[in-house]
Amino acid sequence: MASARCAHCGATLEPNTMYCLGCGQLILPGALREEADDGWSVPERPQRPAQAPAPAAPAAPEAKAWPDRVQLVFSTGQQVVIAGAAVIGRKPEQTAVNMGAQGIEVADDTRSMSRVHLFLELEAGELRAGDAGSSNGSAIERGGRRIPLAGTGERVAVLHGDVLWVGDVRVDVVPL
Structure with a gap:
């Protein structure tokens, strides 16, 4: 047929x-x-013109090494120098002592910050932050975008130029 x-x-x-x-x-x-x-x-179907490749994503900030000490500048006006591990919150002292870390008590009138809110580790040129299971969360602001931290305490690298958010309190990290 x-x-x-x-x-x-x-x-x-x-x-x-x-x-x-x-x-x-x-x-x-x-x-x-x-x-x-x-x-x-x-008749053959005309070929579609090749599409231009998608623009490349902006380059990630370069991870420069942190010095042995950094200064934390809080939006509350408080300034603290850290070297090593630190625990940030409204009443972090007991947890900090148990961890062998520096306790940083922040006066937070809005009470957006938990008693134990954020863990910081500055070691071997790397600064890492992790949320301590806080109720209002923590975030890293990078490139104008907030990246929430998991409430599991998992540490995330903080890069030069990043801003930390501890509840509603902004924390600028300044290398010394």
């Missing part, structure tokens, strides 16, 4: 098909042409 062609576009039809795959027309029994070498050829 010879294959049939669509009467509308000339495309070769699959057996027992109801619609032409070339043009989408409904195939009626009288709308078929038998395959014959009559010089008819199916």
